[in-house]
Amino acid sequence: MRPTEVGAQRSTHMGTAVDAAIDVLIIEDNLYEVDLTRHALKDHLLSERIKAIHDGAEALDFIFCRGDYASRDPRQQPKLILLDLHLPRVGGLEILRQIRADPKTEDIPVVILTQSKEDGNVIEGYKLGANSFLVKRHDFDEFMKAVDALGIYWLVMNRPPVKGEVQRVGAA
Numbered sequence: 001m002r003p004t005e006v007g008a009q010r011s012t013h014m015g016t017a018v019d020a021a022i023d024v025l026i027i028e029d030n031l032y033e034v035d036l037t038r039h040a041l042k043d044h045l046l047s048e049r050i051k052a053i054h055d056g057a058e059a060l061d062f063i064f065c066r067g068d069y070a071s072r073d074p075r076q077q078p079k080l081i082l083l084d085l086h087l088p089r090v091g092g093l094e095i096l097r098q099i100r101a102d103p104k105t106e107d108i109p110v111v112i113l114t115q116s117k118e119d120g121n122v123i124e125g126y127k128l129g130a131n132s133f134l135v136k137r138h139d140f141d142e143f144m145k146a147v148d149a150l151g152i153y154w155l156v157m158n159r160p161p162v163k164g165e166v167q168r169v170g171a172a
Helices: 030-041 056-063 092-101 121-125 138-155 167-169
Strands: 023-028 050-053 080-083 110-114 132-137
Touching: 023 030, 023 056, 030 050, 030 138, 050 056, 056 092, 080 092, 080 138, 092 110, 092 121, 110 121, 110 138, 121 132, 132 138
Parallel strands: 023 050, 023 080, 080 110, 110 132
Antiparallel strands: none
16 A cells, blocks of 8 residues: 555545535645645544545536536535645646636635745746645644644634625725
8 A cells, every 4th residue: 555545535426416515625636645634624624524636637627516526516615725736637727727717716715735846836826826835844743733724724714705795895
């Protein structure tokens, strides 16, 4: 068994008509890091409110309610997306580009959580509208603290805009 498979669960979604609301969408192909991230968020969320997807194309299908996720309610978007950059089929920056290009998803907070320290990825991530860019810590305790802090900020402290609130303020 590879280390990335220890304790992690693969998605078995088969396009059910009723899906539970998802607070955090983790888009990450390393199953071990998904498991660690879920564990770090456990104090803030029930595990069934966290969804992990391991492939960029599947992530886009989930977010935009197509393919196996066509029956998913598009109004039930995650409160936070944790996005790796290096993914199979569709990379993280392209996923971010598509999220920000659609009015139905443009306000979802997206935190890039990646191994990449390349300045070009940081610059491009922010240009495309990432809310934050974190380089994954190799130290277990540091990684857990960083993800816990993310959970506290984005899920407990942050106040997202209410749909239509931004337009009303601009029109005033």
